[in-house]
């Protein structure tokens with residue numbers, strides 16, 4: 001459902017759960033294979049994209065033995081929990097020249113977006129302040145032949161990257177008022193932000209609307225009960 005809104009916002013009905021339960025708890029190679037098979041039943045991706053995603057999962061699994069990239073209990077469930085979640089956002093993105101993913105962590109959704117859009121020429125920059133995670137992100141970019149820069153820095157020090165972006169993404173990074181404060185000083189007037197939010201998003205929208213004006217399309221999401229992807233633009237302080 002897409003609905004353009006200005007603020008103050010109207011109340012929205014709660015999102016409906018849609019996704020079939022994924023195989024959980026899931027750890028190890030057998031669970032990953034099961035998750036991959038289910039992913040392929042439910043997603044249509046090209047052979048080239050699948051090869052990149054397979055390589056990403058292999059690198060993630062290898063590096064996860066040394067550093068905590070994702071919650072350890074979710075590594076077996078990487079296809080349904082992380083890749084499919086990132087694809088929900090990717091499918092909403094218009095064509096772009098430069099997308100900046102904030103607080104990328106293990107590369108979610110940024111590396112998944114980059115892997116899926118590789119043939120379309122869009123560049124995905126990744127901002128991640130944790131040096132070890134940033135090293136992982138660079139290794140994946142190299143391993144998959146993806147364009148883009150990894151900024152091993154705080155978001156506040158990445159104004160130039162944000163200024164060059166036509167899209168900004170973030171998942172599980174910060175409450176909406178904080179996300180708006182990160183991007184507003186830097187992004188161009190036509191840039192759009194896609195923030196993947198959990199079930200507290202309505203409260204966050206109301207808190208943000210006290211300090212910011214913005215336009216928003218709320219895309220309901222099946223990632224978890226009540227989750228949503230907020231497409232936001234025209235951000236200005238009140």
Ligand SMILES: C[S@@+](CC[C@H](N)C(=O)[O-])C[C@H]1O[C@@H](n2cnc3c(N)ncnc32)[C@H](O)[C@@H]1O
Pocket residue numbers: 102103104105106107108109127128129130133153154155156170171172173
């Ligand atoms: C909860 S994790 C989410 C990672 C990923 N987006 C995901 O959905 O799995 C948040 C990540 O953002 C990074 N981070 C938090 N604040 C940041 C900041 N101000 N600048 C850059 N990175 C930041 C953290 O190091 C962490 O890896």
